[in-house]
Amino acid sequence: MRILVIGNGAREDALAWRLAQSPSCEAVFVAPGNAGTALRHENWPIVATEGRALVARAKDAQIDLAVIGPETAIAAGVADRFREANIATFGPNRSAGRLESSKIFAKRFMERHGVSTAKARIVHSLANAERVLDDWSGACVVKADGLAAGKGVVVTPDVATARAVVREWYGSGRIPGGGSDVLLEEKLDGREVSVFALGDGKRFVPFASACDYKRAGDADTGPNTGGMGAYSPPFGFPGDLHDIVRERILEPVARGLAAENERYVGALYCGLMWTADGPAVIEFNARFGDPETQVLMPRVRGDFARALVSAAHGALEPDSISFADDACVGVVLATADYPRTSTPLAGLPAVLGLSEGKLAFWGGSTLRDGVVDSKGGRVLTLTALGATLAEARANAYDAVDEVGRRLGGAAASLTYRRDIAALPPTA
Numbered sequence: 001m002r003i004l005v006i007g008n009g010a011r012e013d014a015l016a017w018r019l020a021q022s023p024s025c026e027a028v029f030v031a032p033g034n035a036g037t038a039l040r041h042e043n044w045p046i047v048a049t050e051g052r053a054l055v056a057r058a059k060d061a062q063i064d065l066a067v068i069g070p071e072t073a074i075a076a077g078v079a080d081r082f083r084e085a086n087i088a089t090f091g092p093n094r095s096a097g098r099l100e101s102s103k104i105f106a107k108r109f110m111e112r113h114g115v116s117t118a119k120a121r122i123v124h125s126l127a128n129a130e131r132v133l134d135d136w137s138g139a140c141v142v143k144a145d146g147l148a149a150g151k152g153v154v155v156t157p158d159v160a161t162a163r164a165v166v167r168e169w170y171g172s173g174r175i176p177g178g179g180s181d182v183l184l185e186e187k188l189d190g191r192e193v194s195v196f197a198l199g200d201g202k203r204f205v206p207f208a209s210a211c212d213y214k215r216a217g218d219a220d221t222g223p224n225t226g227g228m229g230a231y232s233p234p235f236g237f238p239g240d241l242h243d244i245v246r247e248r249i250l251e252p253v254a255r256g257l258a259a260e261n262e263r264y265v266g267a268l269y270c271g272l273m274w275t276a277d278g279p280a281v282i283e284f285n286a287r288f289g290d291p292e293t294q295v296l297m298p299r300v301r302g303d304f305a306r307a308l309v310s311a312a313h314g315a316l317e318p319d320s321i322s323f324a325d326d327a328c329v330g331v332v333l334a335t336a337d338y339p340r341t342s343t344p345l346a347g348l349p350a351v352l353g354l355s356e357g358k359l360a361f362w363g364g365s366t367l368r369d370g371v372v373d374s375k376g377g378r379v380l381t382l383t384a385l386g387a388t389l390a391e392a393r394a395n396a397y398d399a400v401d402e403v404g405r406r407l408g409g410a411a412a413s414l415t416y417r418r419d420i421a422a423l424p425p426t427a
């Protein structure tokens with residue numbers, strides 16, 4: 001099978017790396033790809049949202065399966081273009097992808113189909129928001145409707161702060177994501193976990209789960225980011241986590257999609273808050289997570305390509321894959337001013353020479369004459385396996401030290417969290 005992976009992040013580097021090792025995979029191409037995928041596969045210089053150009057090249061290259069990484073490509077209808085061209089595609093059409101691209105669509109969908117989620121009010125103007133907040137008590141989560149690359153959610157402790165956020169958004173005319181609608185949502189208490197399912201258009205099968213670290217600083221301080229690290233499997237959740245999620249979330253979502261004539265083929269990322277009453281959905285994403293994918297792929301065994309192509313053909317074969325019992329921890333190295341800006345870094349070594357069991361996945365970057373130019377932001381995800389979470393964590397931070405030595409002076413421009421997968425002392 002000849003596979004095209006669409007996207008340019010560390011997530012796509014990890015997906016391509018695992019797909020290439022699948023027995024059923026003959027070759028992997030990545031568009032536009034990054035330095036890591038340039039080393040291991042073949043990159044095509046086409047951006048992820050250019051559906052028609054991607055399809056034309058995919059036809060020439062006789063691609064059998066397209067795997068779509070980023071939400072921007074889903075929202076741009078890239079999967080729709082591939083399906084029109086009869087190329088098997090893993091990633092939902094634009095319409096089903098609204099579970100991620102519109103928080104209002106997702107919220108109303110969950111309400112229609114009895115999926116547990118935070119209660120929310122939808123507002124369309126500042127006056128509307130002010131009226132709703134007049135009657136609000138307690139903490140309030142303010143969310144922009146559209147795709148905002150992690151910048152569209154503010155968790156506020158009280159009404160006054162929530163009011164300041166909506167005044168700033170509406171007053172400046174700059175609501176993150178560019179829309180005009182906002183959700184005011186009840187704040188849920190509990191622990192967060194990301195559960196990934198594979199959808200084949202008829203059902204969702206739980207795939208794997210992970211915990212990620214969204215805030216920039218140690219001990220969950222600083223601004224929200226795309227994710228500064230992750231580990232898998234999650235620690236401290238019920239052993240039958242996947243069964244609970246299947247019954248309470250995945251099955252009602254599948255029934256709801258069928259009732260609304262939506263066909264969802266691809267990864268469904270359930271961002272959950274595990275509350276005293278069990279899981280409630282914080283958000284859906286219509287794709288794999290970044291950096292969660294970087295810690296899931298090293299644990300996958302079997303024929304991952306076959307799992308994805310069987311889903312794309314409408315009959316998922318879940319038994320084509322399994323997961324190693326090992327834990328995996330991933331630490332993101334980011335430029336110091338991330339997420340405020342992304343400062344490019346030029347001239348990094350392409351081969352990082354990590355010792356056994358450790359992997360480096362590149363974020364947005366290019367490879368030229370054996371040297372990497374990074375766009376900055378999330379530069380690298382370093383991952384390591386271990387028999388226990390503690391061992392995986394120690395190995396991952398060893399990888400950070402190894403890469404730090406290899407990068408020499410450039411390491412000074414990078415920052416990372418020191419507390420990824422650090423569990424309470426009682427764990």
Ligand code: AMP
Binds near residue numbers: 141187188189192214
């Ligand atoms: P989202 O982009 O929807 O994942 O939101 C970003 C982060 O904000 C989540 O990972 C949570 O930590 C937090 N968050 C969002 N919605 C809620 C909520 N209703 N209650 C508590 N925290 C939330």
Ligand code: GLY
Binds near residue numbers: 212227285288289290
């Ligand atoms: N790790 C968060 C995301 O992929 O959206």
